[in-house]
Amino acid sequence: MAFQQTDRAARGGLFSRAGLFRLKPAETGEEETAGGLRRTMGLWQLVALSLGGLVGAGVFSLAGVVAHDDAGPGVMISFGIAIVASGAAALCYAEFAGAVPRAGSAYTYSYAALGELVGWLIGWDLLLEYTAIVAVVAIAVSGYLTYILDHIGLHLPAWSLGAPGSGDGHRVDLFALLLCLLLAFVLSRGTRQSARFETVLVVVKLLIVAVVVVAGAFHISSGHFSPFLPFGLDGTFTGAATAFFAVYGYDAMSAAAEESADAKRVLPKAIVISLAIAAVIYLLTCVVLLGMQDYRDISVGSPFSSALESVGLSGLGMVVAIGAVVGVTTSAFANMLAVTRVWFSMSRDGLLPGYFARNHPRRHVPTRVIWPVGAGSALIAGFLPIREAADLTNIGILAAFVVVAVAVVVLRHTRPDLPRSFRTPLVPLVPATGVAFSLWLITNLDRVTWLRFAVWMVVGLVLYGTYGFRNSAENRGVPGVGD
Secondary structure, three states: OOOOOOHHHHOOOOOOOOOOOOOOOOOOOHHHHOOOOOOOEOHHHHHHHHHHHHOOHHHHHHHHHHHHHHHHHHHHHHHHHHHHHHHHHHHHHHHHHHHOOOOOOHHHHHHHHHOHHHHHHHHHHHHHHHHHHHHHHHHHHHHHHHHHHHHOOOOOOHHHEOOOOOOOOOOOEHHHHHHHHHHHHHHOOOHHHHHHHHHHHHHHHHHHHHHHHHHHHOOOOHHHHOOOOOOHHHHHHHHHHHHHHHHOHHHHHHOOHHHEOOHHHHHHHHHHHHHHHHHHHHHHHHHHHHHHOOHHHOOOOOHHHHHHHHOOOHHHHHHHHHHHHHHOHHHHHHHHHHHHHHHHHHHHOOOOOHHHHOOOOOOOOOHHHHHHHHHHHHHHHHHOOHHHHHHHHHHHHHHHHHHHHHHHHHHHHHOOOOOOOOOOOOOOHHHHHHHHHHHHHHOOOOHHHHHHHHHHHHHHHHHHHHHHHHHOOOOOOOOOOOO
């Protein structure tokens, strides 16, 4: 379905609405989804998918990393800041999910509101972002698996226990690498089966979190909260930038819009419900974790298990570790699903080779995308420490938030007639809040993260200039282009 350019726009050339800033139609066409992805997920399956991304490594691993390295007990403030910023962006995502319920999430939203070049940059950004999230979560799972094996007396060789630089003798995080490949296999089985798998694991995970909060609440020591800000406010802000990716799972869910039944109605609800649940969970678990153990003694590999062991609940610590292996996996699954749908959508739009937009004829999932994603995330998980992988993820998330918040305001002015099942309140104040928080958090990321992100985006611009621009499905009659 092509966007119909006016004669005046067509004469505008490269920098017009017929060139770099041509728009993808906001309206959904039946031809775009027919014979492709199947609409099989209802409201609570979508909530489960979102919670799979929202409540995972952030609870079972990253909270401990941020507390130990950056914020101490101030990790509660770090997560509070991240949740406020994420909430502002979530309301913007909810409006787009109800108005443009297509696969691709922020890529599709920015393409429809701000133009193809912006859409391409965000889509290319999301490919790296989601793949890195899968890797981060896989590394977190690996930490708990190692904890379990150590406690049953099975010690693996040092070379297999972590990425280079993460410990003495470490060469590769073997568990994390293999988990990424396993998730690719599960995802390739089909959406209905995968959604059921995800829902079961999310329920198990939430039950385990509830057990941890209740049991740990009886062993909180107020002395562990002092000093509350051992690294100062700067450490708390740095921790917020790192923790931010943990409260972002609703974006992964919105990427699967074309696989949800009655998407315009249920997607906005699923976003709001899941973020509200996640906010309560994160704040409670941070209080319990820091109340049980001094932040300096927290194990960054398996924080809750070590904290429970420190208060004499080693048996429960083992249960948590086993549950974390099962539950945290849901985060990796949700984000692997998201990156495959973004890649699929970009390929269907002609910005990437159409080979990847062909689904499996029987399972109706993009298997040609799933396996490359599985391999890419496996390499990151196997050879990058968790902190470097998390920071690489966060800059991409924050950039996507900025663009989606701006796009909501722009689309309100350019398409006021577009049907919206949910409207972001207090526009432009809420989007502006999301933009301000996101830009501020970006400034707290280190230079190495910026450098890696810049290199990735330069590669993306080269690819768009040499392939995507000419092959775009929206390329219609730009002088000297596509001929």
